[in-house]
Amino acid sequence: MKVGEACNRDVVVAEPHTEILDAAKLMRAHHVGDLVIVEMRVGLPRPIGMLTDRDLVVEVMAQDVPPSEITVADVMTSDIVTVPEDLEIWETGERMRQHGVRRMPVVAADGSLVGLITLDDLLELFTESLDTMTRLVRNEMRKETQRRKP
Incomplete structure (x- = not known):
């Protein structure tokens, strides 16, 4: 199975200039723990970063940074690893492992x-x-047992 067939296509996105408080509200409204940060190019959203609820805690709350003073671009992870939609599922898992x-x-x-x-999807x-x-194995064992009754 290809990852494009298995992935969640209902992705919550934000742009880099989004205020961090608005990003947190977006996560809450959609009941998600992450946002894909996109940049529109030729009318298409291209992923350029990720923002997680953990990023909000570690980089904003724990640093006592006023949320009104920063944007998603200040906190997001920008060195993201993407996966092509035609990659096999098992290869996707391997790529996750390789990149942590x-x-x-x-x-x-x-x-x-x-x-x-x-990872949960996989x-x-x-x-x-x-x-x-x-x-399948149990079914075959049961059939074999029935065929070979003494």
């Missing part, structure tokens, strides 16, 4: 934002796959 990240924007060939994939997909394989 828990979430990655999924991009089209032109670099525009397609969606977001998280774990759910892998768990479902393992469950399916386990059921």
Whole structure:
């Protein structure tokens, strides 16, 4: 399965000039812990950063910085790792491991934002796959036992 098929396409985004307080309100309103920071280029949103609820705590609240004085650009992680939408799911997990990240924007060939994939998403997909394989093995064992009754 390709990551573009599995990713969450309902991504909450913000722009770098967004005030940090507005970004926090956006997270709260949408019940998310992260925002993909985008820059519009040729009418398409291109990911340029990530902002997490942890960033808000560590970089704003814990530093006693007045939220009205800073923007998303001041706090966001700008060296993000993206993943092309045609990459296989297992390769996506490997890329997360290599880069030590828990979430990655999924991009089209032109670099525009397609969606977001998280470690939790991958774990759910892998768990479902393992469950399916386990059921197949059990079913085959049951059939074998029935065929070979003494």
